[in-house]
Amino acid sequence: MNRYLTGPVMLTMLLLAAGCSGILTSDQPAKQYYLLQPLEASTAAPASAGILPDLVVEITAIPGLDTDQILALGVDARLRQYSNARWPDHLPEVLSSTLQRSLESAGGFTSVRRAARAADEGWLLQLEAREFFGILDATGKTLTVRVALAGTIDCDGRRQPLNLRDANPVASERLAAVVAAHQAGLDGVTRQLLQRIEQNCGTGEVR
8 A cells, every 4th residue: 555645544544434234235337227116007997887097196205215215224223225226216106106007917907107187086095105115223224124005096976095104024134134134025016006096986896
């Protein structure tokens, strides 16, 4: 090492190196993007002939989750970023697109689109992402991934509350396993959402 790198300079370099580290550090390029897939749902024809509703979807997120970073929650309540790991867009946009395609696949709607307001006679699904992160233990290892969406669906002139939750263990301490647990959690809450729509909303049958 260069003998002119004196104590203060070396200390600064070490601090900078430490600041670049994070959970699941990697020597991959600075940003790796991961794509969530819609749920391919089986469908059934409506029980009686009628006009299927239009559905509008609006997804928001609590402060801290409105980001493209893939996050984990530590035992000290601190949100941390998985190194190099990103969603293709901020979380509300990613979830809106994925749920829109899942609901289209499920059938039972004339159309499914993303907006903040439904047209006359249309249904409005409004959800807030409240959990969408890994859970770390005291050593920084990811134990599980939690997904929670809450909100309402306005259908047939009624407003129904929704509280959708799922959790999945992480199979191994690899980023691919963390993302797979996020995907499993999103699939789980999507199935719950389809069940709630079938149970609480009158037009059609969605499975």
